[in-house]
Amino acid sequence: MLDISALLEELKRSPYEEISIRAPHCGRIGFSPALKEGMAVYGPQGEFKEKAGTLLAHIERERNLKEVSCPERGEIIAVHRDLHEKFVEAGTELVRLRHFLSRPEAEKRILQKALHLFLAPERARYYFVPSKDIKIKTAGPRSVSVRDGEEVFIMSRMKRETPLQYNGPDGVIYAVYFSHAASVESFTPLIGVCPPDMLAQVEEVVLRVQTEWKERY
């Protein structure tokens, strides 16, 4: 059985992920003069992520100068200065970044391991069958349990409605990832199902993440 508390403790011990930023192709590297270890950097910003992240370096190939910008926010832990003004091969590590997980990211990681995610088989609109829908609307999704092979969804595509069976371990619906009348891409999660005996534990860990998790940057 999955020990969720241990999972959380492990995540707390190293609340970040390390991202290696590599040369997209071969070329001569020139690091940004302001770049140094310990520096806080930002990923793409703006409502549509239209503003590039912090400029890390320039790479020049065939007199074509390109910018290498930061893909995520975080802290620089290593800059390979020795490569400055040198020709590098594609895939050479230039900068190492420590991206500290945000609260939703930490929660998502735990839930991904603890829950069984049921994926949409096709690009369509999805609804719960009326019996489940009423229950979810009145008492919330966690009051609804699902069994393997049970008809839980209605898949609506081009105005044709097809019943859809749930496949996976029995449990309660912990999270619903789709909304009414919105089209869902294929292979994106519809629901996250939690075995009944683990429900209390998952709820507790999520609560702990929400209250105890410290965000940096």
Added chain:
Amino acid sequence: MRMHIMETEKHIQRLHERLAYIRDIFADKDEPDISLLAAALEKHLLRSPSLNPVELREAASVLEELFAFTERKLDRELIPMDLVRIVRHPQRVCLRDILENVYDSYTEIGSMDEHSIDPSMVIARAYITRSRGKRSFNQSVMIIGHEKGHGEDFRNGGSAKPWGNAKALHYMKVAETENIPIHTFVFTPGSYPVEDTPGAAQQIAANIYEMASLRVPVISVISEGGSGGAEAIALADRRLMLSHGYYSVISPEGAAAIEGRLRGDGRAANDLVEACAKRMKITAADNLRMGYVDHVVPEPHLGARPFHYDFFRTLRHELLRVTDEISISMRSLGPFRELRLRGRRKRAARGLDFEKAYVRWNLPPSAQIRLVNRRHKKYRQLSRQAAPDNTPLSRRVSAVWQEVGWGLYSHFMRDMIQKRRQKVAEYVDEVKSEWTLFFERVLSPWNRLLDKILGASERVNRETMRKLTELSEWNVSLEQRGGNWVYVSARAREDRAVSCPNAQVHGCLDLWAPDLYGEFAGVCPNCGHHFPMEYQWYLHNVFDQGSIFEFAADVECGNPLEMENFTPKLEEAKKKTGHKSACMVFETRIHDARLIVAMLIGDFRGGTVGAAEGEKFIRAAERAARKRVPFLAYVHGTAGIRIQEGTNGLIQMPRCTMAVRRYIDAGGLYIVCYDTNSYAGPVASFLGCSPYQFGIRSANVGFAGPGVIAETTGMAPPPHYHNVYKALARGHIQGIWDRREMRFNLSRALLTMGGRNLYYR
């Protein structure tokens, strides 16, 4: 006694409001006169409890006189930026006040406060009661105007949305059907810059295009005339302007931001904003002098507010006078028209009461045609002084003769001979078809027998069989010429790689510049992204070789407002491009089909349009009409109207649109092709009004750039908001062309979309 105290308190309250208004107008500047007023009011308040009613009334009267005197004095010292603050002040008269006080009765159409498709655009049917002898008449008018609503949030400051402008146009057409005059009131800082269908630019263009030939008198009154938003309803037979209003191509803050090269959230310093407001010549007096308004309606000192009933009387008087004048000058019999008008003006000077001098406002069909012609003539004459024409006299004279010659030739060849020839050809065609049908029937038994003996397949033409069974050949004279371009960009000589902006999304590999700018014609072979190319590429690769003949090249753009540091910038642009303006007009051929092209060059001051560009564009449209050939507007790039020319530039929106309207009405084929980036005024007028607009792939077409949209609406537009594909999906343009196939597509467009007067085949 109690009544008296209440009146005094009300009076003091009003004085407080007047003082606050003065402070707002002068933006809390340290004016000694304002301090004096404040001190006098304070002193009066301190003294008033100890005064008896008679003394109190006297003191109040003295204070009132002091206020009136100071307002008079301050009014003389107003600078243009103060006028901007006056028109933007919540106490400024708004359309509702005018409807209440100028007209005898009105019914708002399609709106009740915020319950409207666009509360910033108000439409109303109103009437004015006048008399002749003992009879009285209710004269109907269609009122269309921006409503600022004394600062009501939902009015959006009078910034009409595209659907608000569409509603205005709808009711202009209604007025035309009902044959009643239109009074438009311009109270807008500018249009709301969203591209949602019908689209800010496209709708303004549609409005101007339709207003150009509305068959009823249109009178516009301008209080705040902000750029394209104003033009959407301001094209009129007579333009009145309130003396404390402004009419400008851009807000002074916007001009200062450009002047100060500010980007993002940066704000220009007050001094710079005030200087820009002054330099752009935005006041009523300036616009009257330049000829862009016909008459200035005087306002009370420091601007009209809702309690200035004399102002409303003056405005009513002016509206009656002007509407009558238009009506008389169009209706009366030719020889008596001027006499009647002159007599009326004399009587008006002696104090003629317009309320008692009823004149019919509906126009008979002949007067309607005269009205439209007069309107076109009036706008054609505007802004000529702002675009110096340095063509030598001898060439000018010969050009006039040529024009006369073309006119006569076209009339003789096209209107007389060609029409008859066409009729004969139609008759011959009909006879031929009948004969063919008859002949086929007679021969059908014989043909059937032949089919049975030889088999139907044997009779398939050899050429048809070859076409169906062999691979097609590359036609080098059409479409992409196999990458063998006549003109190759200078960038193709550089030994370097270029990245496609879509590399991350589509995985495009870096491209070698000689390939990209040479054989590929600036098109990414993987994703089809079009890199911007020089306008010369189009000149040489789209049109027939050696067929370009430029005209009106000596019409030169100048600095009509004498803006500081602008002349050297213009000279630099002229030197860089070798052109005297951002518009090049020429005659050319494509597959031997003659056409006239007006090209806006993006390299010359961003392709901005000023008086010279407008004049050249109009001459091109007129030449195309005279020669009965198609007219193409190729937009290599345009950033809008040239702000340094102020209203001299802004007026090109209606001027050029009217030229296009004349051309299309005469049966011309007007095609627009957008390349790179095309924004603002030109798109919202003479380009956007074309029924056939095409975009070169990867081009951007829109009204305002992303920065302006974010600043005005508070919402950042999504990426690729102005991309041609989005423009096509919204219905703004009619197709997207690949640059390499422009010659082919243009040629096909000429063959498939022709007007009745075109003889290009």
